[in-house]
Amino acid sequence: MYTSSMLKKEFLNKWIKGLQICCSSKNKMDLMERKKKIKLSADIAMASANKTATSWSNALISEAKKNKQDTILVSQLLGSKSPLKLQKSTNMIISIHKRVQCKKILKRSCFNAGKRMMKKKKKNLGISRSNFATTIAKRLVKKRTKVLKRLVPGGESMDEVSLIKEAMDYILSLKVQVDVMRSVVAAAEVLIDDKLLKLVE
Amino acid sequence: MNPQLPNTLQQQCFYNPNDHMFANHSALVKPDPGMDEYWAGLHAGAFCDDQLGYGYMNPNPVAQPVETDQALFLQGNSSSVSASVSPKKRKSQSLQVVSDKEKKTKGCSEGDSRITHDQNSNSKEASNNTSSKDKSKVSEVQKPDYIHVRARRGQATDSHSLAERVRREKISERMKYLQDLVPGCNKITGKAGMLDEIINYVQSLQKQVEFLSMKLATVNPELDFNIDNAFAKEIFQCSTSEFPALGCSSTNSAYFQLNSMDQGGVSYCGLDMGINAAEMGLRRSISAPISIPDQTFLDSSCYNQMQPSGVWDGDIQNLYRMEYEQETLIPFQSHQFTGSNEGINMKTET
Numbered sequence: 001m002y003t004s005s006m007l008k009k010e011f012l013n014k015w016i017k018g019l020q021i022c023c024s025s026k027n028k029m030d031l032m033e034r035k036k037k038i039k040l041s042a043d044i045a046m047a048s049a050n051k052t053a054t055s056w057s058n059a060l061i062s063e064a065k066k067n068k069q070d071t072i073l074v075s076q077l078l079g080s081k082s083p084l085k086l087q088k089s090t091n092m093i094i095s096i097h098k099r100v101q102c103k104k105i106l107k108r109s110c111f112n113a114g115k116r117m118m119k120k121k122k123k124n125l126g127i128s129r130s131n132f133a134t135t136i137a138k139r140l141v142k143k144r145t146k147v148l149k150r151l152v153p154g155g156e157s158m159d160e161v162s163l164i165k166e167a168m169d170y171i172l173s174l175k176v177q178v179d180v181m182r183s184v185v186a187a188a189e190v191l192i193d194d195k196l197l198k199l200v201e
Numbered sequence: 202m203n204p205q206l207p208n209t210l211q212q213q214c215f216y217n218p219n220d221h222m223f224a225n226h227s228a229l230v231k232p233d234p235g236m237d238e239y240w241a242g243l244h245a246g247a248f249c250d251d252q253l254g255y256g257y258m259n260p261n262p263v264a265q266p267v268e269t270d271q272a273l274f275l276q277g278n279s280s281s282v283s284a285s286v287s288p289k290k291r292k293s294q295s296l297q298v299v300s301d302k303e304k305k306t307k308g309c310s311e312g313d314s315r316i317t318h319d320q321n322s323n324s325k326e327a328s329n330n331t332s333s334k335d336k337s338k339v340s341e342v343q344k345p346d347y348i349h350v351r352a353r354r355g356q357a358t359d360s361h362s363l364a365e366r367v368r369r370e371k372i373s374e375r376m377k378y379l380q381d382l383v384p385g386c387n388k389i390t391g392k393a394g395m396l397d398e399i400i401n402y403v404q405s406l407q408k409q410v411e412f413l414s415m416k417l418a419t420v421n422p423e424l425d426f427n428i429d430n431a432f433a434k435e436i437f438q439c440s441t442s443e444f445p446a447l448g449c450s451s452t453n454s455a456y457f458q459l460n461s462m463d464q465g466g467v468s469y470c471g472l473d474m475g476i477n478a479a480e481m482g483l484r485r486s487i488s489a490p491i492s493i494p495d496q497t498f499l500d501s502s503c504y505n506q507m508q509p510s511g512v513w514d515g516d517i518q519n520l521y522r523m524e525y526e527q528e529t530l531i532p533f534q535s536h537q538f539t540g541s542n543e544g545i546n547m548k549t550e551t
Contacts, residue, residue: 034418035411042414137393144396151403161368164375167399171382174406181413188420 007049007176014045015180040064046177056166057173059154101157 018041044064047057148163149155152170155163350367352358376395380386383402389395 031415031418035415038417039411039414042410137391140393141396144393144400147400148396148403151400151407161371161375164372164379167403168375168379168382171379171399171403171406174403174410178406178409178413181410181417185413185417185420188417192420 004172004176007173008180010049011045011176012180012184014049015042015184018042018045042177042181046173049173054166054169055158055162056153056155056170063153 019038043060047060145160145163148167149158152163152167155166158166348367350363352363353366356362356366373392376392379395379399380389383398386395386398389398
């Protein structure tokens with residue numbers, strides 16, 4: 001797969017840069033700190049390795065920026081690569097998010113008001129089986145879309161259609177990330193075992 | 202709703218003899234004037250079937266392209282429909298613009314499947330001329346602004362439900378793409394089940410990332426990644442292969458007897474494929490029977506000098522608990538550090 005290998009290369013490049021940046025700063029780091037740094041640099045490298053700015057990548061980067069500790073690292077990683085674009089898209093996302101939330105609040109209030117009306121009107125309690133099944137199915141789907149929205153970064157402010165698309169992108173890039181990380185880990189292990197062997201000898 | 206079609210359109214609507222019902226169900230919708238700016242700014246070519254979801258009337262009915270015989274015009278209360286449609290569309294506009302660029306640039310499997318789907322849809326358009334089946338059709342018109350949707354036989358034709366149906370079809374279409382992405386989704390048909398699988402897969406991938414980053418943190422206490430530059434160069438030299446094969450060659454230690462493993466390479470792969478096939482059948486019941494041949498395999502390999510098998514056991518079982526590990530099981534089984542099936546194919550070739 002041509003583009004996935006390109007993606008892998010880019011990701012690897014950026015990740016190594018990020019790791020070098022963050023390990024050059026401090027010498028002694030906790031295990032957990034190290035792990036966080038590694039993961040952070042991997043995530044940001046992944047997000048920026050996309051040539052096109054998808055919304056989940058923007059969301060990832062903006063979330064990382066909010067964390068004060070990591071902003072320096074993030075800005076260094078990204079460099080001067082179109083910070084304006086990111087800002088624009090993040091602003092857009094924020095505005096969309098607010099809009100969606102306002103709508104949701106309105107919907108909820110209307111729904112609750114409508115519920116009372118419906119209860120008064122509903123005299124027929126005979127719910128057919130198919131209706132019952134469909135309502136259950138709808139509820140399940142809603143629950144799961146909520147969960148998916150939480151999983152995919154930046155997924156809160158998306159409608160179902162684009163959520164699925166973002167999920168697809170995210171899955172692809174996660175796959176790439178896992179592959180690259182696994183190989184790097186393996187290579188690092190080989191190196192260390194090599195060193196140990198040499199020491200023993 | 203009375204269809205007020207001009208004669209040309211009526212003829213075109215009657216094109217398909219079996220669709221005589223359609224004449225009664227045709228509808229027209231007027232475009233929201235506010236939407237025109239957005240639509241005008243968007244690429245015609247970029248919008249294939251799954252981008253535009255709603256029907257708009259083409260202001261120039263005479264200039265209808267061939268697709269009008271398959272097209273149906275939606276009629277509704279223009280203001281209300283367009284008003285309800287527009288905010289949604291505006292919201293998704295920005296994302297769609299972004300996603301369109303991505304659509305163009307990303308030629309990966311997702312894009313491939315989409316491209317094939319687009320081709321299919323184009324061929325669909327051609328075949329719809331001759332097909333007598335009633336199909337809902339979302340076709341691209343030469344003027345980029347409008348999508349024409351045909352109401353199915355016996356279904357409601359107000360623009361709300363039509364729009365709903367189009368939206369639902371988009372969603373199901375994308376679910377199909379996701380089925381290709383997420384392994385093991387071929388048998389599941391319902392939306393809820395599919396979403397469940399997707400959620401599990403994303404969670405497992407995220408956990409893998411965490412696990413791998415933790416592992417890297419333990420393995421490499423100094424976080425000295427300057428050495429990796431050498432690896433990186435080697436990696437980039439070889440485009441298709443997976444990295445560790447090169448890493449092994451560069452270390453040049455007796456520890457990695459890759460050359461000798463070439464003879465065993467075929468058996469490696471046979472075992473891998475066998476395990477892979479077995480694993481695919483036993484998606485959720487991954488348990489001891491599979492891990493046992495794994496451990497014997499490990500013992501018989503030359504990798505005794507590697508980390509104590511206890512660690513690997515923990516790793517393997519940890520990963521076994523995760524679902525959808527067709528890729529991950531392979532490297533941990535074989536210690537070949539191949540991240541995907543490509544690596545295995547490479548091995549069989551060499």
